Amino acid sequence: MSIESQATRDRILDAAERLFGLNGFPCASLRQITDEAGVNLAAVNYHFGSKEDLYKAVLIRRIRPVNEERLTRLGQAEQLAGDQPVPLRAILDTFIRPLLRRAANELPGGMPFLRLISRDLTDPQPFMLDEMVREFDPLVARYTRVLTQTLPGIPLSELFWRMQFTIGGMLYAAAHQHDFERTSCGLCRENDLDGCLRRLIDFCAAGLQAPLTKAAMQPAASTLQQNALLHYQ
Amino acid sequence: MSIESQATRDRILDAAERLFGLNGFPCASLRQITDEAGVNLAAVNYHFGSKEDLYKAVLIRRIRPVNEERLTRLGQAEQLAGDQPVPLRAILDTFIRPLLRRAANELPGGMPFLRLISRDLTDPQPFMLDEMVREFDPLVARYTRVLTQTLPGIPLSELFWRMQFTIGGMLYAAAHQHDFERTSCGLCRENDLDGCLRRLIDFCAAGLQAPLTKAAMQPAASTLQQNALLHYQ
DNA sequence: AGACGATTGAAACGATTGTTTTAATCAACC
DNA sequence: GGTTGATTAAAACAATCGTTTCAATCGTCT
Known part of the structure; x- marks a missing residue:
């Protein structure tokens, strides 16, 4: 692969990242992307194979360094904690900072990438599902282990949900930070x-x-609360 | 408007809700929708004007009752609280339950609608922005007033962000509930x-x-934390 | 210098999109 | 019962999409 062809690959990736992030996968056309990149239309299929493969390349190029940085920081945090559990706020920092950093012009990608990854994690393109699972699988294992050590009082089923809410809040903030x-x-x-x-x-x-509510500690006893308002008074 | 034409309108709305929810606005074609609804292709433009207007109609049909139910329940909670501030968990219940209820087959719409509304709030179609603001404006005013009374110790700027995280977690859970x-x-x-x-x-x-961290109480003094891990130890 | 593989350029392909048009059908009313 | 307006049906429209084709060009070797 010559050095100029790598340049066109990069120009395509940059333009695609911006337009996929702004308009979404279906609404960003290859002609928009190649025009903005200043390359020929056929270059996409030549270098990447298809529009879907271009999309994969755009996402993976940024997600992989983010997830590697997460694991690196988590490792540092574990080392720093010694045999003590890692502080919860430190765990969260290692998870959230590598992503949000990309939007603060500290690193390439910027706001379009954050909208892109946020969109694809909340509403995945079907052909990306397997690829995403593969990228995030090592994270899930590591973080659940660290979190169960730091929060021994929280059952795993509760922890699962709370991590989903954490991810949801993070992605929503990432996507809307610039609108706020x-x-x-x-x-x-x-x-x-x-x-x-x-x-x-x-x-x-x-x-x-x-703290766990009664219902969380006795999940079997939870029933439909007809009038939830009274319950909270 | 005859009674049969109302029936075709409803069949179009139902099919559009399902396909918009499953595939998203750009990927759900009018031919898919009219085929599933069992009506002629031209019926969409005749009854709704355009694909965008159909999308608006689909969303408004379900969002409006949800938001009305939210305000009704919030009013009941205020009445129940008397001159005391409304309990925080009761406020959250009035906000979240009317939405999630739609996915539990308690009410029409179901899972496709939740994916639809969740997608459009995290990644709005441009032509829906004004419409959405109009639908949610009354909610914002009411809920910020009630929340500031219940949480007098939280500055408004902090409350704004925390509500965004709440919304993000809610929408993420709503969209993925069936994948979990x-x-x-x-x-x-x-x-x-x-x-x-x-x-x-x-x-x-x-x-x-x-509780507010130091940085939250002295926002002017917050500076870039180079090594955040140490900060938490 | 010449030849060969890699890359680019311009054009066309077939398919699908939202929308419009025109005619047929229906229901209701004088 | 014929007429008028509302609704449906079928077809065509123009535009855009991702992809492919094929020749031209470039860079890198012998």
Whole structure:
């Protein structure tokens, strides 16, 4: 592979990342992408095979370093903790920071990539499902192990749900971070990585270690609560 | 409008809801929709004007009752609380239950609608933005007022972010509820409205009333934390 | 210099899209 | 009972899509 052909590959990847992120996979046409990249239309099929394969390449190019950084930071945190359990907020930091960092212009990708990965994790393209599972499988194993050590009082079934809520909050914040300045009436400034990260960790740490309600400890006894309002009074 | 034409309108709306929810707006074609509805292709443009207007009609038909139910339940909760602030978990229940209820076959719409609304709130179709703001504006005003009364210690700027995380967790859970049974290795059963609702409320209530970290109380002093791991040890 | 594989360029292909058009059918009313 | 307006049916429209084809060009070797 020559050095110029690598340049066209990269230009295609950059343009595709931006347009897939802004418009989504179905609405970003190859002609838009190749025009913006300044390359010929046929270059996509020549270098990547198909539109779907281009999409895979765009996602994998960014997700893999993010997940590697997550595991690296988690390893450092474990080392630092010694034989003590890793502090919950440190675990969350290793998980969230590598992603949100990409939107703060600290690293390539930026806002379009965050919208792209957020969209594809909340609403996956069918042909990406297997690929995604393969990329995230090692993470699931490592984080569940660390979390069960840090939060020994939380049953695994509860932990599973709470991690889903954590991921949901993270992805929603990642996708909308740049809209918040406009929709928050001045309560949020753009590109405030530290602020967003701290708030998200505050929120999710509290949620993850929330005390168990009666229903959570006796799941078999939970029944439909007809009037939930009374229950909370 | 005759009674049969209303029937074709409804058949189109039902089929569109299912296919928009499953495949997304761009990938669900009008021919798919009209075939499944058993009506002629031109009926969509005749009754709704365009594909975009059909999409609007599909969303509004379900969102409006959900938001009305939210405000009704919130009103009941306020009445029940008297001059006391409404309990946080009760507020969250009025907000989340009317949506998740739709997926538990308690009400029409079901899983496709939840995927649809979840997708359009996390990744809105551009032409729906104004319509959505109009539908949700009254909610924002009411819920921020009630929440500031219940959580007087949380600054508005923090509350804004925490509500975004709450919404993100709710939408993610709503969209994936039916996948969890498959991906959770038996930790989650499908259609468990009460279980999902309780866990989500446990999580978000703890997150919303989480104690403020130093950075949250002195936002001006927050600087980029180069090595966040040490910070948590 | 010449030959060969890799890459690019321009054009066309077949399929599908949302929309429009035109005629046929239906229901209701004077 | 014939007429009018609403609704449905079938066909065609123009545009765009991803992909393929084939010749032209480039870079790199012998």
